Amino acid sequence: MQMVKRIFKYLGIGILLLLTVMLVNTLLQSKPEFNKTTVNTQDLLKDGFLRYSESIRFRVIGHDDAVTNIEQNKSELQRFHAWMRKSYPILAKTARWETINGGSLLITIKGKNTGPAAMFLGHLDVVPADDSTLWKYPPFEGEIIGDTLWGRGTLDDKNAVIALLEAAERMLAKGQQPKNSIILAFGQDEETGGAEGAAHIQKHLLNNKIPISFIADEGFGVMKGIVPGLANDCAIIGLAEKGNLTLKLTVEIPGGHSAWPHPENTTSVLANALSKIENYQFPAKLEGPVKGLFAESAPYMNFGYKFLFSNLTITAPLVKSVLTNGVKTAASIRTTHVTTVIQAGSKENVVPPAAQALINFRTVPNHSSEEIIEQIKSLVNDDRIQISKFQGAIESSPISPSEGIGINEIKKAIHATFPKTVAVPGLVITGTDCKNYTKLTPRIYRFVPYTFSNHNLSGIHGRNEYVTIQQFTAAVGYYEYLFGLL
């Protein structure tokens, strides 16, 4: 009895000590003061907004059928390029413009020095708007209603393209020249993988031995209310992006009449394997950019969350179980998978001789396609099922450094533009053109300077995409400030 009492006593003291350490850890997270914003976002850029609206009328559309894209988009891309030269005359005269592979554009603003160039990406194509009759305003007219511009591409990705062009034109109009060169690189086919655009731009830069200090592309922006416990707006800078792998499962067993089925047939074997896979979840991991996101936002959180996120070494299991409850937060901490296609049979009374399924995996950093194939093979554990890669896999990206050249200047520009905004790292769960640029620099940052509300986000790749002049003015101000630092 005495022994049990003693154990409880020491256990109690232990827990108390641990709690004290966690509390001290929490209280030590002092909240740094925000710098005063210096970028003028009050004088709305009305002329620029009109140019933005004109850009929505260029219909460079990425369909899944690549052949149609190249043919249909060629002349539209040429018209779009010509419009840019006309609309940004100082940039057209001062910078070097190169057309890459017929439709992509590389604009180089020469710096005073010969150091590595900073490169800003955008893409000229958009996803289709096949449900155009259901939109509030036509998707390709660029209608401005009050302070809002409606249309496909207003937030993906003409927002980056136009804000970059406006900021470059304004910088040059003031007679300013960057210290080192600034390159604007606009791909023609990001929405269908970037093989015609970004991949060619990378090759061109490598062939010409153009050194790049860092790359800035789309991915995240200034997000409102998406980090639990954080009241401030949160500028998330994507340090990495997930990979994309699709596996094909095939079963072939002779079929026959459905009136005397064999208990083991193609569909039953495949269904059994799919159920094993669907019931499996890859482990959730709180590491890399996602861990950084919570650790770096912790000082600004309310006490409960601050306590939780300041002590991740101890609280990680709890945090992971909370994050796996939401589909988007779950996708940021584990490799996800879902069956997207199932095919078998063509007649109701014939047992199909072949059945197949496609499973799409989105992989977290450091989780390779080969590892996944091995894991799935051992999980299914059935020789009758062939498992192979369906088309090329895109591995998850390397993780860019969380400080130093590029990200330091990006953070400065965020604080100068967006009041009381916390800037933290993050992991992009979809794909961007960045995957085509990894040979140029290890410093790739996925952030566009637009404040996104949840309402805004639903329009991206969806219906009723829109942007406001206030969002646009802040973005131009951000780029102009950032260019001044380079």
Ligand SMILES: [Zn+2]
């Ligand atoms: Zn995009």
